[in-house]
Amino acid sequence: MSDSKQNMQAFQVLEPERTKTPEEAVFKNKKYEGKWIDPRLLTFCVTNFVINVGVSQIAPFYPDLAANEAGLSYTQIGLVFGINPLGSIIFSLVIGAMLSIWGRKRCLMCALLLQSCVQVLFGCLNFMTGNKGLFLAMSMITRILQGMSRSVYSTVTFAYVPLFWPGEFQKKLGIMETMTALGLLFGPIIGSVLNALFGFSVPFFVIAIFFILAEIPIYLQMPPDASLKSFEQKKRLPIGRAFKSVKVVVTIMNVMTITCGYIFFNPFFVNHMAAFGISPNYAALILTVPAVFYITLVNIIPKLQKIVQKTFFMSLSLMICFCGNMIEAPFWGTGNNIAPVVIGLICVGCAQAFSMLPSIPQISEFLAPVINEPELKSGINDMASALFIMSMGFGSLLGPLLGGSVYDAFGGNVNPQESPEMALQEKRAFQHSLEILGLWQFVVGILFFFFADGYKGWADLFRRCATSKKDDEISTNLLQGGSEGVQSDNDTTSDGSQERIVERELTQSPVKTIKIRRENV
16 A cells, blocks of 8 residues: 555645635535536546547548548558547647646637537538549548647546546546547447448538537536636646656657557558458447457556556556557468457557556656646646647557558558458558557567666566565465464363463464453353
8 A cells, every 4th residue: 555655646746735725616616516427527528428439430431432432542541540630749739838828618618619610521521532632631631620629628628637526536537538438439330320321421410519519518517717817827837848758758659659559450450351351330340349448447447556556557558569469460370360350459459448547647757857846736737638648649640640551561452352362462461560560569668668667567566466475475374373373171170160271373473372261151
């Protein structure tokens, strides 16, 4: 227990115990206390779910439209998938510093309005397939705007969590991340169903209407921006200073690499499944496997973090993701069934959970020694959230872009259903693409182990295991010694009473004899 408290000490300093000002009391609104479900958390979760549905729903049917009707290559399709996070990267560099100027509530509402607009624009792409240049340009513009608004939304909500629910950051973030995973899980399924029933545009128009309606609870539930001026950041956060810390930089690389591995194959996964004779709809179901295991673990890891250090989980995540991609390739050959693919996807989902949940607290701990000014300490949460979103953005940008480019370079841009030779060529391209990804993950894993305290997490785990084993041996010896040292006599004394003498020898303590007198009835 002492170790876990020590691990959290750097993060606790971000929100020191103090008397709250009247303005800060707005976060502890009594109308939300004692409710079974906090309406603010419900709003965040539902909106988080829909935002991620909007991001992931295009995976099953957009590549087919882009490749077969608009004539895009898989490199260009990968660029469309990857360009989404570029907006996240741009805004994550400034959103932490600009929150005090724009205001959290205003940023949140503007983000949802922008999300609604880009969904409508993306839903009109099927009318532009006759013009390849226009189709590609509009795809990229809408995706980058979607990434910008998503970055703002995520950064603001992550910054609200420790203010609305102090002391429950891990728990509430775990709930919100579960909804993120559910959105990514059901996005391809929802998109496929709506696209099959009503056409390309309807899935996007439905989400656009939701974002407009979501403005109402955001307006009613979030505290006014004017009430936060007295305790928001007095100075802009020097986010550039974070990059002077090697630990922060390597931790960002960890999140970026895991995110990249999670969506690396999105542009060409449907084409790869076609090599096994699997339709796009079933491919969409298989693509949800990582999210299922992510949801399972994301609710378990906060409990495990009370025992094991966060750096252990983040180091383990790279190892699991590397192994999963090598199995998914598979490294022993092209394979004739999808079992290795499914097993690899399971590993990728588990790795995502091990890395994502501890990331913000871990970045905050590494930032604490870098941000020394007392007036900036309360803004480290915002900075950590912004860096986390930025690292996810870089990973989401590089993943599909690198994946599509490497896949094309190895000759994957073929129709695997034309002939067995084409199917074999596609499988080899898929294999070599994931081998490149695995090499990147291996290098980052080594860097995190040595330069971001990854080795300390493993050392702490081994120490705990050794201590636990030693405690078990001591307990066994105590039990064995106790059984040998027990003596029982039934002696009758002169007054007719009986004495039972029990002796127990304790380790590193004198022998104690306990006499219990039982009177005859």
